[in-house]
Amino acid sequence: MLRKLLLLLVPALLASTPAFAATGGAVSVVQQVEIGQTAATSPTGTFSSAQTAGDANVIVIEYYAGPIAAIHDTAGNTYTRDCGYITTISAGSWTTPCGGGSPTIDGQDVAVEVWSAKNIVSASSGNVVTATMTNLSNMVGWNIWAFELKPASGHIVFDRSTSAQWGSPNGGTCSSPGIGAECSGGDLTSNIAGTTTTNYANEFAFGYCSVNQGTCPTVTTAGWTSAPLNGETYFDTHSDAAYEILTSEGPVSVGFSTGGGVDEWLGLLVTYGSTNDGLVAPTVGITANPTSITSGNPSTLTVTATNASTVTVGSVTLGDAGGTVVVSPIVTTTYTATATGAGGTATSSATVTVTSAQPPPVNSLAKPVGFTDTVSGTTVTLTWASDGNPNVAVCGTTHISCINSLLLQNLLDRSSITIYSCSGAACLSLNEYSIKRVARGTHTYALTVSGYNSKGAAITSPEATVEATVEAVTK
Numbered sequence: 001m002l003r004k005l006l007l008l009l010v011p012a013l014l015a016s017t018p019a020f021a022a023t024g025g026a027v028s029v030v031q032q033v034e035i036g037q038t039a040a041t042s043p044t045g046t047f048s049s050a051q052t053a054g055d056a057n058v059i060v061i062e063y064y065a066g067p068i069a070a071i072h073d074t075a076g077n078t079y080t081r082d083c084g085y086i087t088t089i090s091a092g093s094w095t096t097p098c099g100g101g102s103p104t105i106d107g108q109d110v111a112v113e114v115w116s117a118k119n120i121v122s123a124s125s126g127n128v129v130t131a132t133m134t135n136l137s138n139m140v141g142w143n144i145w146a147f148e149l150k151p152a153s154g155h156i157v158f159d160r161s162t163s164a165q166w167g168s169p170n171g172g173t174c175s176s177p178g179i180g181a182e183c184s185g186g187d188l189t190s191n192i193a194g195t196t197t198t199n200y201a202n203e204f205a206f207g208y209c210s211v212n213q214g215t216c217p218t219v220t221t222a223g224w225t226s227a228p229l230n231g232e233t234y235f236d237t238h239s240d241a242a243y244e245i246l247t248s249e250g251p252v253s254v255g256f257s258t259g260g261g262v263d264e265w266l267g268l269l270v271t272y273g274s275t276n277d278g279l280v281a282p283t284v285g286i287t288a289n290p291t292s293i294t295s296g297n298p299s300t301l302t303v304t305a306t307n308a309s310t311v312t313v314g315s316v317t318l319g320d321a322g323g324t325v326v327v328s329p330i331v332t333t334t335y336t337a338t339a340t341g342a343g344g345t346a347t348s349s350a351t352v353t354v355t356s357a358q359p360p361p362v363n364s365l366a367k368p369v370g371f372t373d374t375v376s377g378t379t380v381t382l383t384w385a386s387d388g389n390p391n392v393a394v395c396g397t398t399h400i401s402c403i404n405s406l407l408l409q410n411l412l413d414r415s416s417i418t419i420y421s422c423s424g425a426a427c428l429s430l431n432e433y434s435i436k437r438v439a440r441g442t443h444t445y446a447l448t449v450s451g452y453n454s455k456g457a458a459i460t461s462p463e464a465t466v467e468a469t470v471e472a473v474t475k
Contacts, residue, residue, distance in 0.1 A: 026247045027204045027274045028150045030055060034241070036143035036229045043068075043131040045146040051075065053122040053309055054342060056156035058272060059115045060145040060206060061131055062239055065138035068131045071115045075123035082158040083270050084113030112208060114270050119155050119342055120148075143229055145206070145241050152202040154276030155342045159199050161270040200273030203246040207254030208268040210239040220255045246271070276343055282308040284322070284339035284346045292353040293329075299352045301325045301335055308339035308346075329354055365461035368447050373468040380468045381434040382408065382445055405451075408433055411444040411465070419445070442469045 030052070033045040043061045051057075059071060059079065071079035115131075129146055133139060149156050207224065219226050219242035227241040240256055254269060284305040293299050303322035305311045311318045313325050313335055327335065334351045370385035408420040420433050444467050450460040 026152050026202045026245050027156070027272070028152075028245070029204070029243070030148040030150050032148070032227065033144065033146040034227050034229045036141065038141040040136060040139040041142075042133055042136060043142040043144045045129050045144045047123075047127045047129070047146065047148060048125055050125045051120060051123040051127055051148055052150065053120065054151070054155065054340075055120050056149045056151070056272065057117045057120055057129065058147045058149060058156075058204070058206070059129055059131075060112065060208065060241070060270075061115070061142060062112045062144075062208070062210065063131075063133070063142040064111070064140040065133065065135045067111065067134055068113050068115070069134045070132045071129065072132070073117070073123075073127050073129045075121055075127045077117035077120045079115045079117045082114045082116050083161045083163075083268070084111070084115075112210070112266065112268055114161070114206075114268075116156075116158060116272070118157065143239055145208075145227055147204070147206075147243070149204050149272060151274035153344060154274060156204075156272050157200075157275055157277075159203060159271045159273040161268070163266070163268045198246065198249050198252065198271055198273070200275050201248055202274040203271045205244045205246055205252050205254070205269065205271045206241065207243070207256075208239070208241045208266075209256035210266045221253060224254055280307045280341075281343040282306060282339040282341035282346045284308065284311065284337050284348045286313070286335065286337040286348045286350045288335070288350040288352045291351070292355065295330045295354050295356065296328055298326050298328045301327060301337075301350060301352075303337045303348075305337070305339040305346075307343055308341040310340045311337065313337050327352065363457070364459050365449055365451060367462040368449060368464040371447050371464035371466050373445065373466045375468050375470055377472045378438050378440075378470055379434055379436045380438050380443065380445075380470065381432065382447070382466065382468075383432045384447055384464065385431065405449070406430065407446075407448050407450070409446045409448075410435075411446050416446070438468075438470045440470050440473055442467055 031047055031049050033047060035045055037043075043063060045059070047057075057073070057077065057079075061068060067084070068081070073079075129144075131142075131144075207219070207221075219240065221242075221244075224242040224244045227243055229239070242254060242256075244252065244254070246252060252269070252271070256267075282305060284303065286301055286303045288299050288301055290299055301313060302324050303311060303313060303318055305318075305320065305322045308320050311320060311322050316325050318325070322337075322339075325335075327333070329352055332351065332354045334349050336347055336349045339346045368384050370383065372383055374381045374383070405421060405423040407418065410417040410419055419435060422430060444465055446463040446465050448461050448463050450458065452458055
């Protein structure tokens with residue numbers, strides 16, 4: 001004959017609403033561990049995947065020979081006891097459901113405790129969770145269920161618990177005060193552990209069942225996911241567990257099928273909620289300096305944040321208070337800073353405007369081209385190409401460089417004798433100059449141009465020279 005253990009939570013009207021309502025998504029089980037050992041060893045479980053900061057680790061341990069003194073893990077998280085000790089009936093005594101104090105356990109009984117680490121730190125794969133037992137030398141075995149929970153928003157908190165115990169020790173004498181069911185032959189579904197209220201819309205519920213004879217292997221309540229043990233199991237196969245993700249406040253119950261002949265059993269139901277209550281939302285700001293650059297030039301992004309555990313700009317991770325990032329975009333780009341903390345997520349954006357790159361300023365002018373001479377009697381006519389230097393010809397029309405002056409000299413005995421000079425616009429149309437009454441002989445003439453580049457620096461062209469020979473006598 002199958003018997004069923006049922007634990008039921010019945011909600012009551014909440015007196016107040018949390019300061020921050022949990023919104024979006026639901027609590028999720030990131031990873032879980034279920035394992036047991038029949039050995040005098042400390043209960044141990046390993047999270048095989050990397051763990052995310054801000055999640056919570058919930059640890060349920062069933063054992064003989066305790067209680068648990070502390071729980072620690074290799075990542076350094078802090079664990080607290082949320083529920084326990086709870087134990088089956090033993091020699092006429094029992095513990096208050098999810099109460100404190102030392103359990104009363106005989107050689108065949110089992111106890112269970114629930115611990116958790118909220119707002120865990122990030123950890124690489126292989127985070128090992130270990131329970132320190134106060135009576136390890138008498139340990140017979142243990143089972144452990146470990147869950148990493150991700151909150152729907154905010155953080156994970158322990159919410160509610162309820163438990164039921166039933167037993168018939170001392171040759172069948174009923175000694176299960178307060179339970180209200182027969183100790184033998186009774187319908188286990190009538191043993192309601194208690195009533196309570198779930199306080200959060202998004203919760204994780206864990207149900208546990210253990211019997212002294214037969215099996216407790218199958219969860220029978222719709223919506224629950226079985227969490228069967230792997231490897232060796234302590235206490236044969238008398239224990240089982242399951243969990244459910246809750247997305248609204250309301251009654252929650254769990255039942256397990258059991259075999260016949262059961263005269264001691266233990267049931268437990270605990271819930272963990274997701275909330276922003278009591279948390280301060282993070283803030284973040286981002287500025288760019290300068291806000292406008294030419295393509296490829298740098299701009300510094302400065303990020304400031306508060307109440308954050310992680311701060312990022314794109315794929316770059318900064319400190320929890322922010323920092324700086326140097327960027328060199330080639331097109332106009334908007335950068336978003338994201339700050340994430342226990343109180344939620346905040347974002348801020350800054351745009352770096354990119355203009356077309358300008359050519360670098362010229363540092364010299366080209367030598368004038370087409371510089372020639374024509375001699376007629378004692379007159380020497382010098383000509384050159386007015387558009388021979390494109391940097392000069394566009395004077396006054398672009399940002400590049402323009403002519404400021406033109407200098408025509410007679411290099412006599414390598415000393416400069418100025419023949420003609422001009423400046424500004426008057427130089428632009430000039431491409432010829434005649435020198436009259438030139439003395440007989442060979443004369444060397446030089447032509448240079450000068451100006452300023454786009455940065456305002458003075459620049460000068462190399463000399464263009466020509467030799468003119470005058471044979472006639474000056475009259």
